[in-house]
Amino acid sequence: MKIETSSRLHLSLIDLNGSEGRVDGGIGITLKNPSLIMTCDETSSETKISYDDKLNFNTHVNDCNNKILDACTRMNEYLSVNKSYTFNIEQIYSVHQGLGLGTQLALSTARLIANLNDIELSTYELAEIVQRGGTSGIGVHSFDKGGLIIDGGHKRSVKKDFLPSSASKVSPPPLLARYDFPEEWNIILATPNTIQGASGDKEVNIFQEYTPIDMRDVEKISYLTLMKLMPAVIEKDIVSFGEAVNQIQQLGFKKIERNLQSNQINEIIGYMADNGIPAVGMSSFGPTCFGITDTNVKNMKKDLLDLMGDKSTVWITKGKNQGSIIRK
Template identity: 70%
Template structure:
Protein backbone atom coordinates (compact mmCIF):
# COMPACT_ATOMS: atom_id res chain seq x y z
CA UNK A 1 0.00 0.00 0.00
CA UNK A 2 1.33 3.41 -0.97
CA UNK A 3 0.40 7.04 -0.30
CA UNK A 4 1.44 10.18 -2.16
CA UNK A 5 1.12 13.69 -0.78
CA UNK A 6 2.99 16.92 -1.29
CA UNK A 7 4.45 20.08 0.18
CA UNK A 8 2.58 23.23 1.07
CA UNK A 9 3.37 26.91 1.39
CA UNK A 10 2.42 28.53 4.69
CA UNK A 11 1.80 32.18 3.89
CA UNK A 12 1.04 33.44 7.39
CA UNK A 13 -0.54 32.83 10.75
CA UNK A 14 -3.48 35.17 11.24
CA UNK A 15 -4.06 35.87 14.95
CA UNK A 16 -1.40 35.60 17.63
CA UNK A 17 -3.18 38.24 19.69
CA UNK A 18 -6.30 36.38 20.85
CA UNK A 19 -8.32 39.29 22.21
CA UNK A 20 -11.51 37.98 20.53
CA UNK A 21 -11.22 34.52 22.04
CA UNK A 22 -9.41 32.65 19.25
CA UNK A 23 -5.74 32.26 18.34
CA UNK A 24 -3.71 30.97 15.40
CA UNK A 25 -5.51 30.66 12.06
CA UNK A 26 -3.51 30.10 8.91
CA UNK A 27 -3.29 30.77 5.17
CA UNK A 28 -1.59 28.30 2.83
CA UNK A 29 -1.31 26.80 -0.65
CA UNK A 30 -0.90 23.12 -1.54
CA UNK A 31 1.91 22.45 -4.05
CA UNK A 32 2.16 19.80 -6.76
CA UNK A 33 5.85 19.37 -5.95
CA UNK A 34 7.98 18.52 -4.07
CA UNK A 35 6.16 15.38 -2.99
CA UNK A 36 6.30 12.51 -0.52
CA UNK A 37 5.68 8.89 -1.51
CA UNK A 38 5.57 6.38 1.35
CA UNK A 39 4.89 2.66 1.05
CA UNK A 40 3.81 0.30 3.82
CA UNK A 41 3.48 -3.49 4.01
CA UNK A 42 3.23 -5.94 6.88
CA UNK A 43 6.58 -7.36 8.04
CA UNK A 44 7.20 -10.70 9.76
CA UNK A 45 9.72 -9.37 12.26
CA UNK A 46 10.16 -5.91 13.72
CA UNK A 47 9.12 -2.69 12.02
CA UNK A 48 11.78 -1.39 9.64
CA UNK A 49 12.13 1.75 7.54
CA UNK A 50 13.92 1.68 4.19
CA UNK A 51 14.88 4.62 1.98
CA UNK A 52 14.93 4.68 -1.79
CA UNK A 53 15.32 8.48 -1.75
CA UNK A 54 18.57 9.15 0.14
CA UNK A 55 19.34 12.71 -0.97
CA UNK A 56 18.76 14.34 2.40
CA UNK A 57 20.60 14.23 5.71
CA UNK A 58 17.57 13.93 8.00
CA UNK A 59 17.14 10.16 7.90
CA UNK A 60 17.11 9.72 11.69
CA UNK A 61 14.41 12.37 12.09
CA UNK A 62 12.33 10.90 9.27
CA UNK A 63 12.55 7.49 10.97
CA UNK A 64 11.60 8.99 14.33
CA UNK A 65 8.45 10.61 12.94
CA UNK A 66 7.36 7.45 11.10
CA UNK A 67 7.85 5.34 14.23
CA UNK A 68 6.09 7.89 16.45
CA UNK A 69 3.04 8.02 14.17
CA UNK A 70 3.04 4.23 13.79
CA UNK A 71 3.19 3.66 17.55
CA UNK A 72 0.46 6.23 18.24
CA UNK A 73 -1.81 4.61 15.68
CA UNK A 74 -1.22 1.09 17.00
CA UNK A 75 -1.95 2.18 20.54
CA UNK A 76 -5.16 3.89 19.39
CA UNK A 77 -6.24 0.84 17.37
CA UNK A 78 -5.22 -1.65 20.05
CA UNK A 79 -2.94 -3.66 17.75
CA UNK A 80 0.71 -4.68 17.72
CA UNK A 81 1.83 -5.46 14.16
CA UNK A 82 5.17 -5.03 12.41
CA UNK A 83 5.58 -3.15 9.15
CA UNK A 84 8.07 -2.39 6.42
CA UNK A 85 7.94 1.28 5.47
CA UNK A 86 9.67 2.27 2.26
CA UNK A 87 10.36 5.98 1.66
CA UNK A 88 10.27 6.23 -2.13
CA UNK A 89 10.31 10.01 -2.44
CA UNK A 90 10.79 12.74 0.15
CA UNK A 91 11.87 16.38 0.58
CA UNK A 92 13.72 18.23 3.37
CA UNK A 93 12.24 18.76 6.81
CA UNK A 94 12.49 22.11 8.68
CA UNK A 95 12.62 24.04 5.39
CA UNK A 96 9.16 25.63 5.58
CA UNK A 97 7.42 23.12 3.31
CA UNK A 98 5.49 21.15 5.95
CA UNK A 99 7.17 17.75 5.59
CA UNK A 100 6.72 16.82 9.26
CA UNK A 101 2.94 16.98 9.11
CA UNK A 102 2.73 15.15 5.78
CA UNK A 103 5.01 12.37 7.04
CA UNK A 104 3.03 11.85 10.26
CA UNK A 105 -0.35 11.92 8.51
CA UNK A 106 0.85 9.61 5.72
CA UNK A 107 2.13 7.06 8.22
CA UNK A 108 -1.06 7.26 10.24
CA UNK A 109 -3.25 6.83 7.18
CA UNK A 110 -1.25 3.83 5.94
CA UNK A 111 -1.34 2.05 9.31
CA UNK A 112 -5.11 2.54 9.53
CA UNK A 113 -5.81 1.42 5.96
CA UNK A 114 -3.54 -1.63 5.98
CA UNK A 115 -5.38 -2.81 9.11
CA UNK A 116 -8.75 -2.31 7.46
CA UNK A 117 -9.76 0.73 9.51
CA UNK A 118 -11.27 3.87 7.94
CA UNK A 119 -10.49 7.05 9.87
CA UNK A 120 -10.90 10.57 8.59
CA UNK A 121 -7.83 12.78 8.37
CA UNK A 122 -9.02 15.00 11.22
CA UNK A 123 -9.07 12.00 13.58
CA UNK A 124 -5.66 10.79 12.39
CA UNK A 125 -4.22 14.26 12.97
CA UNK A 126 -5.40 14.14 16.58
CA UNK A 127 -3.85 10.70 17.07
CA UNK A 128 -0.45 11.67 15.63
CA UNK A 129 -0.69 15.09 17.35
CA UNK A 130 -0.52 17.44 14.40
CA UNK A 131 -2.46 20.60 13.56
CA UNK A 132 -2.27 22.06 17.06
CA UNK A 133 -1.44 25.51 15.70
CA UNK A 134 -1.86 25.73 11.93
CA UNK A 135 -4.34 23.51 10.12
CA UNK A 136 -2.84 24.18 6.70
CA UNK A 137 -0.89 20.91 6.52
CA UNK A 138 -3.83 18.80 7.69
CA UNK A 139 -6.37 20.39 5.34
CA UNK A 140 -3.91 20.40 2.42
CA UNK A 141 -3.38 16.67 2.97
CA UNK A 142 -7.14 16.20 2.90
CA UNK A 143 -8.31 18.63 0.21
CA UNK A 144 -5.48 20.47 -1.58
CA UNK A 145 -6.00 23.98 -2.94
CA UNK A 146 -5.74 27.31 -1.16
CA UNK A 147 -6.62 26.82 2.50
CA UNK A 148 -7.64 29.22 5.28
CA UNK A 149 -8.30 27.78 8.75
CA UNK A 150 -10.08 29.32 11.71
CA UNK A 151 -7.62 28.76 14.56
CA UNK A 152 -8.46 27.54 18.06
CA UNK A 153 -10.65 28.74 20.91
CA UNK A 154 -8.53 30.10 23.76
CA UNK A 155 -10.43 28.01 26.30
CA UNK A 156 -9.13 24.94 24.43
CA UNK A 157 -5.65 26.16 23.52
CA UNK A 158 -4.53 28.49 26.27
CA UNK A 159 -1.06 29.50 25.09
CA UNK A 160 0.84 30.58 21.99
CA UNK A 161 2.66 27.46 20.80
CA UNK A 162 3.79 25.92 17.49
CA UNK A 163 2.11 22.78 16.15
CA UNK A 164 4.99 20.58 17.29
CA UNK A 165 4.34 21.57 20.93
CA UNK A 166 0.54 21.90 20.87
CA UNK A 167 -1.58 18.76 21.20
CA UNK A 168 -5.05 20.16 20.66
CA UNK A 169 -7.21 19.08 17.70
CA UNK A 170 -6.66 20.70 14.28
CA UNK A 171 -8.59 23.92 13.64
CA UNK A 172 -11.71 24.08 11.45
CA UNK A 173 -11.48 24.69 7.73
CA UNK A 174 -12.96 28.08 6.83
CA UNK A 175 -12.17 28.37 3.13
CA UNK A 176 -10.89 26.02 0.45
CA UNK A 177 -10.55 27.32 -3.11
CA UNK A 178 -9.04 25.81 -6.23
CA UNK A 179 -5.74 27.56 -6.87
CA UNK A 180 -5.43 28.82 -10.48
CA UNK A 181 -3.65 26.08 -12.41
CA UNK A 182 -1.90 28.48 -14.80
CA UNK A 183 -0.17 30.40 -12.00
CA UNK A 184 3.46 29.36 -11.64
CA UNK A 185 5.04 28.98 -8.22
CA UNK A 186 8.81 29.37 -7.97
CA UNK A 187 10.30 27.60 -4.94
CA UNK A 188 13.78 28.71 -3.85
CA UNK A 189 15.54 27.18 -0.86
CA UNK A 190 19.04 28.55 -0.10
CA UNK A 191 21.86 26.19 0.82
CA UNK A 192 21.69 26.81 4.54
CA UNK A 193 19.20 25.57 7.07
CA UNK A 194 17.76 28.38 9.14
CA UNK A 195 14.37 26.87 9.53
CA UNK A 196 13.14 26.89 13.10
CA UNK A 197 11.99 23.87 15.11
CA UNK A 198 11.97 22.36 18.58
CA UNK A 199 12.59 24.45 21.68
CA UNK A 200 13.76 27.45 19.65
CA UNK A 201 10.42 27.61 17.86
CA UNK A 202 8.55 27.38 21.18
CA UNK A 203 10.69 30.18 22.62
CA UNK A 204 9.98 32.45 19.64
CA UNK A 205 6.22 31.98 19.99
CA UNK A 206 6.45 32.73 23.72
CA UNK A 207 8.74 35.75 23.32
CA UNK A 208 6.92 37.56 20.50
CA UNK A 209 3.27 36.82 21.30
CA UNK A 210 0.80 38.37 21.63
CA UNK A 211 1.32 40.50 18.55
CA UNK A 212 -0.27 43.88 17.97
CA UNK A 213 -4.05 43.71 17.43
CA UNK A 214 -3.85 46.22 14.58
CA UNK A 215 -1.66 43.78 12.63
CA UNK A 216 -4.22 41.00 13.13
CA UNK A 217 -7.02 43.25 11.91
CA UNK A 218 -4.92 44.25 8.90
CA UNK A 219 -4.17 40.62 7.96
CA UNK A 220 -7.86 39.72 8.23
CA UNK A 221 -8.88 42.68 6.07
CA UNK A 222 -6.31 41.95 3.35
CA UNK A 223 -7.19 38.26 3.36
CA UNK A 224 -10.95 38.73 3.19
CA UNK A 225 -11.14 41.71 0.84
CA UNK A 226 -8.13 41.15 -1.41
CA UNK A 227 -6.52 37.71 -1.32
CA UNK A 228 -9.71 35.60 -1.38
CA UNK A 229 -11.53 37.48 -4.17
CA UNK A 230 -8.29 37.64 -6.18
CA UNK A 231 -8.12 33.83 -6.24
CA UNK A 232 -11.75 33.54 -7.34
CA UNK A 233 -11.28 36.17 -10.04
CA UNK A 234 -7.82 34.87 -11.02
CA UNK A 235 -6.40 38.35 -10.50
CA UNK A 236 -2.68 37.71 -10.07
CA UNK A 237 -1.82 41.39 -9.51
CA UNK A 238 -4.20 41.75 -6.56
CA UNK A 239 -3.25 38.33 -5.21
CA UNK A 240 0.45 39.16 -5.36
CA UNK A 241 -0.11 42.51 -3.67
CA UNK A 242 -2.03 40.77 -0.87
CA UNK A 243 0.85 38.30 -0.38
CA UNK A 244 3.42 41.10 -0.30
CA UNK A 245 1.46 43.09 2.28
CA UNK A 246 0.82 40.09 4.56
CA UNK A 247 4.56 39.29 4.49
CA UNK A 248 5.37 42.60 6.20
CA UNK A 249 3.03 42.50 9.20
CA UNK A 250 2.13 40.38 12.22
CA UNK A 251 3.94 37.17 13.08
CA UNK A 252 5.14 36.77 9.49
CA UNK A 253 7.16 39.97 9.89
CA UNK A 254 8.76 38.44 12.99
CA UNK A 255 9.57 35.22 11.12
CA UNK A 256 11.18 37.22 8.32
CA UNK A 257 13.19 39.42 10.70
CA UNK A 258 14.69 36.33 12.36
CA UNK A 259 16.02 35.03 9.04
CA UNK A 260 19.28 35.70 7.25
CA UNK A 261 19.47 38.71 4.93
CA UNK A 262 19.98 36.17 2.13
CA UNK A 263 16.30 35.26 2.40
CA UNK A 264 15.22 38.87 1.96
CA UNK A 265 17.65 39.23 -0.98
CA UNK A 266 15.97 36.28 -2.73
CA UNK A 267 12.50 37.73 -2.19
CA UNK A 268 13.58 41.19 -3.33
CA UNK A 269 15.17 39.69 -6.45
CA UNK A 270 11.91 37.97 -7.36
CA UNK A 271 9.88 41.15 -6.89
CA UNK A 272 12.41 43.24 -8.83
CA UNK A 273 12.15 40.81 -11.74
CA UNK A 274 8.43 40.81 -12.30
CA UNK A 275 7.11 38.26 -9.78
CA UNK A 276 3.77 39.62 -8.58
CA UNK A 277 3.88 38.09 -5.10
CA UNK A 278 6.84 36.72 -3.16
CA UNK A 279 7.64 35.74 0.39
CA UNK A 280 8.95 33.16 2.84
CA UNK A 281 7.02 30.01 3.71
CA UNK A 282 6.50 29.37 7.41
CA UNK A 283 9.78 29.91 9.33
CA UNK A 284 11.77 29.42 6.11
CA UNK A 285 14.31 29.31 4.72
CA UNK A 286 12.28 28.39 1.61
CA UNK A 287 11.16 31.41 -0.40
CA UNK A 288 8.45 31.47 -3.04
CA UNK A 289 7.29 33.61 -5.92
CA UNK A 290 3.84 33.43 -7.56
CA UNK A 291 3.19 34.71 -11.08
CA UNK A 292 1.21 33.97 -14.23
CA UNK A 293 4.28 34.43 -16.45
CA UNK A 294 7.04 32.01 -17.43
CA UNK A 295 9.84 31.98 -14.85
CA UNK A 296 12.22 29.46 -16.46
CA UNK A 297 14.61 32.19 -17.55
CA UNK A 298 14.93 33.37 -13.95
CA UNK A 299 16.33 30.09 -12.61
CA UNK A 300 19.97 30.58 -13.65
CA UNK A 301 20.29 34.12 -12.28
CA UNK A 302 18.57 33.06 -9.08
CA UNK A 303 20.94 30.09 -8.77
CA UNK A 304 23.92 32.46 -9.06
CA UNK A 305 22.44 34.68 -6.36
CA UNK A 306 21.71 31.79 -3.99
CA UNK A 307 24.92 29.79 -4.39
CA UNK A 308 25.76 26.17 -5.08
CA UNK A 309 23.57 23.34 -3.78
CA UNK A 310 20.55 25.61 -3.47
CA UNK A 311 17.20 24.12 -4.44
CA UNK A 312 15.11 25.83 -7.11
CA UNK A 313 11.91 24.38 -8.54
CA UNK A 314 9.03 25.62 -10.66
CA UNK A 315 5.71 24.09 -9.69
CA UNK A 316 1.99 24.88 -9.50
CA UNK A 317 -0.82 24.66 -7.02
CA UNK A 318 -2.38 21.26 -6.35
CA UNK A 319 -6.16 21.09 -6.07
CA UNK A 320 -6.57 17.64 -4.58
CA UNK A 321 -5.47 15.92 -1.40
CA UNK A 322 -3.31 12.89 -0.79
CA UNK A 323 -3.79 9.74 -2.86
CA UNK A 324 -3.57 6.21 -1.48
CA UNK A 325 -3.12 3.18 -3.72
Protein backbone atom coordinates in the same frame (compact mmCIF):
# COMPACT_ATOMS: atom_id res chain seq x y z
CA MET B 1 0.09 0.09 -0.05
CA LYS B 2 1.42 3.37 -1.45
CA ILE B 3 0.57 7.00 -0.71
CA GLU B 4 1.49 10.23 -2.46
CA THR B 5 1.08 13.63 -0.86
CA SER B 6 2.53 17.07 -1.36
CA SER B 7 4.34 19.97 0.20
CA ARG B 8 2.61 23.22 1.05
CA LEU B 9 3.32 26.91 1.35
CA HIS B 10 2.40 28.57 4.62
CA LEU B 11 1.81 32.24 3.86
CA SER B 12 1.00 33.43 7.37
CA LEU B 13 -0.62 32.81 10.72
CA ILE B 14 -3.57 35.16 11.20
CA ASP B 15 -4.04 35.78 14.92
CA LEU B 16 -1.33 35.46 17.56
CA ASN B 17 -3.03 38.02 19.76
CA GLY B 18 -6.00 36.01 21.00
CA SER B 19 -7.94 38.81 22.67
CA GLU B 20 -11.15 37.94 20.78
CA GLY B 21 -11.23 34.33 21.90
CA ARG B 22 -9.34 32.51 19.14
CA VAL B 23 -5.68 32.04 18.23
CA ASP B 24 -3.65 30.93 15.23
CA GLY B 25 -5.54 30.61 11.95
CA GLY B 26 -3.57 29.96 8.79
CA ILE B 27 -3.30 30.80 5.10
CA GLY B 28 -1.63 28.30 2.78
CA ILE B 29 -1.34 26.71 -0.65
CA THR B 30 -0.97 23.03 -1.52
CA LEU B 31 1.84 22.38 -4.02
CA LYS B 32 2.16 19.78 -6.77
CA ASN B 33 5.88 19.45 -6.08
CA PRO B 34 7.98 18.62 -4.19
CA SER B 35 6.05 15.57 -3.04
CA LEU B 36 6.29 12.62 -0.70
CA ILE B 37 5.76 9.06 -1.92
CA MET B 38 6.00 6.21 0.55
CA THR B 39 4.93 2.58 0.76
CA CYS B 40 3.98 0.45 3.74
CA ASP B 41 3.61 -3.29 4.26
CA GLU B 42 2.82 -5.21 7.41
CA THR B 43 5.71 -7.42 8.62
CA SER B 44 6.28 -9.93 11.40
CA SER B 45 9.55 -8.40 12.58
CA GLU B 46 10.33 -4.93 13.96
CA THR B 47 9.30 -1.79 12.08
CA LYS B 48 11.85 -0.70 9.49
CA ILE B 49 12.28 2.42 7.35
CA SER B 50 14.26 2.53 4.11
CA TYR B 51 14.94 5.11 1.42
CA ASP B 52 15.34 4.47 -2.31
CA ASP B 53 18.98 4.55 -3.39
CA LYS B 54 18.17 6.98 -6.19
CA LEU B 55 17.11 9.66 -3.72
CA ASN B 56 19.38 12.66 -3.44
CA PHE B 57 17.85 14.87 -0.80
CA ASN B 58 19.22 17.20 1.83
CA THR B 59 17.32 16.44 5.01
CA HIS B 60 17.62 15.06 8.52
CA VAL B 61 16.96 11.33 8.14
CA ASN B 62 16.72 10.75 11.88
CA ASP B 63 14.05 13.46 12.18
CA CYS B 64 12.05 11.88 9.37
CA ASN B 65 12.39 8.41 10.90
CA ASN B 66 11.28 9.68 14.30
CA LYS B 67 8.14 11.26 12.84
CA ILE B 68 7.22 8.00 11.09
CA LEU B 69 7.92 5.87 14.17
CA ASP B 70 6.01 8.24 16.46
CA ALA B 71 2.96 8.16 14.17
CA CYS B 72 3.25 4.36 13.93
CA THR B 73 3.30 4.02 17.73
CA ARG B 74 0.30 6.31 18.15
CA MET B 75 -1.70 4.41 15.53
CA ASN B 76 -0.89 1.05 17.14
CA GLU B 77 -2.02 2.43 20.49
CA TYR B 78 -5.24 3.80 18.98
CA LEU B 79 -5.98 0.48 17.25
CA SER B 80 -4.94 -1.55 20.34
CA VAL B 81 -2.53 -3.62 18.28
CA ASN B 82 1.19 -4.31 18.38
CA LYS B 83 2.08 -4.60 14.72
CA SER B 84 5.27 -3.96 12.78
CA TYR B 85 5.59 -2.39 9.36
CA THR B 86 8.13 -1.82 6.63
CA PHE B 87 8.13 1.69 5.22
CA ASN B 88 9.97 2.68 2.07
CA ILE B 89 10.41 6.28 0.99
CA GLU B 90 10.41 6.55 -2.81
CA GLN B 91 10.29 10.34 -3.02
CA ILE B 92 10.83 13.01 -0.38
CA TYR B 93 11.86 16.60 0.19
CA SER B 94 13.73 18.27 3.03
CA VAL B 95 12.44 18.68 6.57
CA HIS B 96 12.70 22.01 8.45
CA GLN B 97 12.58 23.95 5.19
CA GLY B 98 9.15 25.57 5.55
CA LEU B 99 7.35 23.10 3.28
CA GLY B 100 5.52 21.06 5.92
CA LEU B 101 7.14 17.64 5.56
CA GLY B 102 6.60 16.66 9.22
CA THR B 103 2.81 16.75 8.98
CA GLN B 104 2.79 14.88 5.67
CA LEU B 105 5.03 12.12 7.05
CA ALA B 106 2.87 11.68 10.14
CA LEU B 107 -0.46 11.72 8.28
CA SER B 108 0.84 9.46 5.49
CA THR B 109 2.05 6.92 8.04
CA ALA B 110 -1.31 7.05 9.83
CA ARG B 111 -3.33 6.70 6.63
CA LEU B 112 -1.29 3.72 5.42
CA ILE B 113 -1.62 1.91 8.75
CA ALA B 114 -5.35 2.62 8.94
CA ASN B 115 -5.90 1.22 5.46
CA LEU B 116 -3.75 -1.86 6.10
CA ASN B 117 -5.92 -2.54 9.15
CA ASP B 118 -9.17 -1.93 7.21
CA ILE B 119 -10.11 1.00 9.43
CA GLU B 120 -11.88 4.05 7.98
CA LEU B 121 -10.74 7.26 9.64
CA SER B 122 -11.07 10.83 8.40
CA THR B 123 -8.00 13.00 7.93
CA TYR B 124 -9.15 15.06 10.91
CA GLU B 125 -9.31 11.91 13.08
CA LEU B 126 -5.86 10.81 11.91
CA ALA B 127 -4.45 14.25 12.71
CA GLU B 128 -5.88 14.03 16.24
CA ILE B 129 -4.30 10.60 16.75
CA VAL B 130 -0.82 11.63 15.56
CA GLN B 131 -1.14 15.11 17.11
CA ARG B 132 -0.70 17.32 14.07
CA GLY B 133 -2.45 20.63 13.36
CA GLY B 134 -2.01 22.03 16.86
CA THR B 135 -1.24 25.49 15.48
CA SER B 136 -1.67 25.66 11.72
CA GLY B 137 -4.20 23.47 9.96
CA ILE B 138 -2.76 24.08 6.49
CA GLY B 139 -0.85 20.79 6.31
CA VAL B 140 -3.78 18.74 7.59
CA HIS B 141 -6.32 20.28 5.19
CA SER B 142 -3.87 20.19 2.28
CA PHE B 143 -3.42 16.46 2.89
CA ASP B 144 -7.20 16.11 2.87
CA LYS B 145 -8.36 18.41 0.07
CA GLY B 146 -5.55 20.45 -1.50
CA GLY B 147 -6.01 23.93 -2.96
CA LEU B 148 -5.83 27.30 -1.22
CA ILE B 149 -6.63 26.76 2.46
CA ILE B 150 -7.82 29.18 5.17
CA ASP B 151 -8.22 27.65 8.62
CA GLY B 152 -9.99 29.12 11.66
CA GLY B 153 -7.48 28.58 14.45
CA HIS B 154 -8.33 27.39 17.94
CA LYS B 155 -10.54 28.52 20.81
CA ARG B 156 -8.53 30.37 23.43
CA SER B 157 -10.27 28.29 26.10
CA VAL B 158 -8.77 25.15 24.51
CA LYS B 159 -5.34 26.46 23.52
CA LYS B 160 -4.16 28.80 26.25
CA ASP B 161 -0.53 29.31 25.14
CA PHE B 162 1.09 30.61 21.96
CA LEU B 163 2.94 27.54 20.67
CA PRO B 164 4.04 26.04 17.34
CA SER B 165 2.41 22.86 16.05
CA SER B 166 5.31 20.71 17.24
CA ALA B 167 4.58 21.66 20.87
CA SER B 168 0.79 22.01 20.74
CA LYS B 169 -1.37 18.94 21.35
CA VAL B 170 -4.84 20.34 20.65
CA SER B 171 -7.08 19.15 17.81
CA PRO B 172 -6.64 20.57 14.30
CA PRO B 173 -8.45 23.83 13.50
CA PRO B 174 -11.63 23.96 11.40
CA LEU B 175 -11.46 24.60 7.67
CA LEU B 176 -12.97 28.02 6.91
CA ALA B 177 -12.43 28.19 3.16
CA ARG B 178 -10.94 26.06 0.42
CA TYR B 179 -10.59 27.18 -3.22
CA ASP B 180 -9.01 25.71 -6.31
CA PHE B 181 -5.71 27.47 -6.91
CA PRO B 182 -5.48 28.84 -10.46
CA GLU B 183 -3.85 26.30 -12.77
CA GLU B 184 -2.42 29.15 -14.88
CA TRP B 185 -0.25 30.45 -12.06
CA ASN B 186 3.33 29.27 -11.67
CA ILE B 187 5.12 28.93 -8.34
CA ILE B 188 8.89 29.07 -7.94
CA LEU B 189 10.48 27.81 -4.73
CA ALA B 190 14.01 28.75 -3.70
CA THR B 191 15.61 27.01 -0.71
CA PRO B 192 19.13 28.12 0.28
CA ASN B 193 21.24 25.31 1.71
CA THR B 194 23.05 27.57 4.19
CA ILE B 195 19.98 28.47 6.27
CA GLN B 196 17.66 26.36 8.43
CA GLY B 197 14.11 27.10 9.47
CA ALA B 198 13.28 27.26 13.17
CA SER B 199 12.19 24.02 14.85
CA GLY B 200 12.07 22.34 18.25
CA ASP B 201 12.93 24.40 21.33
CA LYS B 202 14.13 27.30 19.21
CA GLU B 203 10.71 27.63 17.58
CA VAL B 204 8.92 27.37 20.93
CA ASN B 205 11.12 30.10 22.39
CA ILE B 206 10.37 32.43 19.47
CA PHE B 207 6.63 31.96 19.92
CA GLN B 208 6.88 32.68 23.63
CA GLU B 209 9.15 35.70 23.24
CA TYR B 210 7.33 37.54 20.44
CA THR B 211 3.66 36.97 21.27
CA PRO B 212 1.06 38.33 21.60
CA ILE B 213 1.32 40.44 18.46
CA ASP B 214 -0.41 43.79 17.98
CA MET B 215 -4.16 43.46 17.42
CA ARG B 216 -3.96 46.05 14.63
CA ASP B 217 -1.83 43.59 12.63
CA VAL B 218 -4.39 40.82 13.21
CA GLU B 219 -7.16 43.07 11.92
CA LYS B 220 -5.18 44.05 8.82
CA ILE B 221 -4.22 40.45 8.00
CA SER B 222 -7.83 39.36 8.41
CA TYR B 223 -9.09 42.14 6.18
CA LEU B 224 -6.50 41.50 3.47
CA THR B 225 -7.25 37.78 3.54
CA LEU B 226 -11.04 38.13 3.35
CA MET B 227 -11.37 41.11 1.06
CA LYS B 228 -8.33 40.85 -1.20
CA LEU B 229 -6.53 37.49 -1.22
CA MET B 230 -9.55 35.20 -1.35
CA PRO B 231 -11.47 37.16 -4.02
CA ALA B 232 -8.27 37.42 -6.09
CA VAL B 233 -7.91 33.63 -6.19
CA ILE B 234 -11.55 33.20 -7.23
CA GLU B 235 -11.25 35.89 -9.92
CA LYS B 236 -7.72 34.77 -10.94
CA ASP B 237 -6.44 38.30 -10.36
CA ILE B 238 -2.70 37.82 -9.90
CA VAL B 239 -2.04 41.53 -9.30
CA SER B 240 -4.44 41.82 -6.36
CA PHE B 241 -3.31 38.44 -5.05
CA GLY B 242 0.29 39.61 -5.11
CA GLU B 243 -0.54 42.85 -3.33
CA ALA B 244 -2.35 40.95 -0.58
CA VAL B 245 0.43 38.40 -0.08
CA ASN B 246 3.16 41.04 -0.06
CA GLN B 247 1.35 43.13 2.56
CA ILE B 248 0.59 40.11 4.75
CA GLN B 249 4.26 39.13 4.68
CA GLN B 250 5.09 42.44 6.41
CA LEU B 251 2.57 42.07 9.25
CA GLY B 252 2.15 40.18 12.51
CA PHE B 253 4.06 37.01 13.25
CA LYS B 254 5.14 36.63 9.61
CA LYS B 255 7.06 39.89 9.93
CA ILE B 256 8.80 38.46 12.98
CA GLU B 257 9.65 35.22 11.15
CA ARG B 258 11.13 37.22 8.30
CA ASN B 259 13.11 39.56 10.57
CA LEU B 260 14.70 36.62 12.40
CA GLN B 261 16.04 35.09 9.19
CA SER B 262 19.30 35.80 7.40
CA ASN B 263 19.46 38.79 5.08
CA GLN B 264 19.92 36.28 2.26
CA ILE B 265 16.17 35.64 2.49
CA ASN B 266 15.49 39.29 1.64
CA GLU B 267 17.99 39.07 -1.23
CA ILE B 268 16.20 36.05 -2.72
CA ILE B 269 12.76 37.61 -2.32
CA GLY B 270 14.08 40.92 -3.64
CA TYR B 271 15.44 39.22 -6.76
CA MET B 272 12.04 37.68 -7.47
CA ALA B 273 10.23 40.98 -6.93
CA ASP B 274 12.73 42.90 -9.08
CA ASN B 275 12.09 40.42 -11.89
CA GLY B 276 8.38 41.08 -11.95
CA ILE B 277 6.94 38.30 -9.78
CA PRO B 278 3.75 39.75 -8.24
CA ALA B 279 3.56 37.62 -5.05
CA VAL B 280 6.75 36.91 -3.11
CA GLY B 281 7.61 35.82 0.40
CA MET B 282 8.93 33.19 2.79
CA SER B 283 6.99 30.03 3.69
CA SER B 284 6.49 29.35 7.39
CA PHE B 285 9.76 29.89 9.33
CA GLY B 286 11.70 29.41 6.08
CA PRO B 287 14.14 29.23 4.64
CA THR B 288 12.15 28.38 1.50
CA CYS B 289 11.17 31.51 -0.42
CA PHE B 290 8.41 31.58 -3.01
CA GLY B 291 7.27 33.57 -5.98
CA ILE B 292 3.82 33.27 -7.59
CA THR B 293 3.10 34.62 -11.05
CA ASP B 294 1.12 34.05 -14.24
CA THR B 295 4.28 34.26 -16.38
CA ASN B 296 7.11 31.83 -17.14
CA VAL B 297 9.77 31.63 -14.43
CA LYS B 298 12.13 29.00 -15.87
CA ASN B 299 14.71 31.63 -16.82
CA MET B 300 15.11 32.56 -13.11
CA LYS B 301 16.30 29.16 -11.97
CA LYS B 302 20.00 29.56 -12.80
CA ASP B 303 20.23 33.07 -11.33
CA LEU B 304 18.59 31.93 -8.09
CA LEU B 305 20.94 28.98 -7.77
CA ASP B 306 23.91 31.30 -8.34
CA LEU B 307 22.54 33.68 -5.72
CA MET B 308 21.99 30.98 -3.09
CA GLY B 309 25.14 28.88 -3.53
CA ASP B 310 26.02 25.19 -3.71
CA LYS B 311 23.50 22.49 -2.82
CA SER B 312 20.62 24.93 -2.78
CA THR B 313 17.35 23.96 -4.45
CA VAL B 314 14.94 25.58 -6.89
CA TRP B 315 11.57 24.03 -7.76
CA ILE B 316 9.17 25.26 -10.41
CA THR B 317 5.69 23.99 -9.65
CA LYS B 318 1.99 24.84 -9.44
CA GLY B 319 -0.79 24.65 -6.91
CA LYS B 320 -2.37 21.25 -6.32
CA ASN B 321 -6.15 21.04 -6.08
CA GLN B 322 -6.54 17.59 -4.55
CA GLY B 323 -5.40 15.89 -1.41
CA SER B 324 -3.29 12.79 -0.85
CA ILE B 325 -3.70 9.77 -3.12
CA ILE B 326 -3.44 6.19 -1.86
CA ARG B 327 -2.99 3.10 -4.03
CA LYS B 328 -2.94 -0.60 -3.23
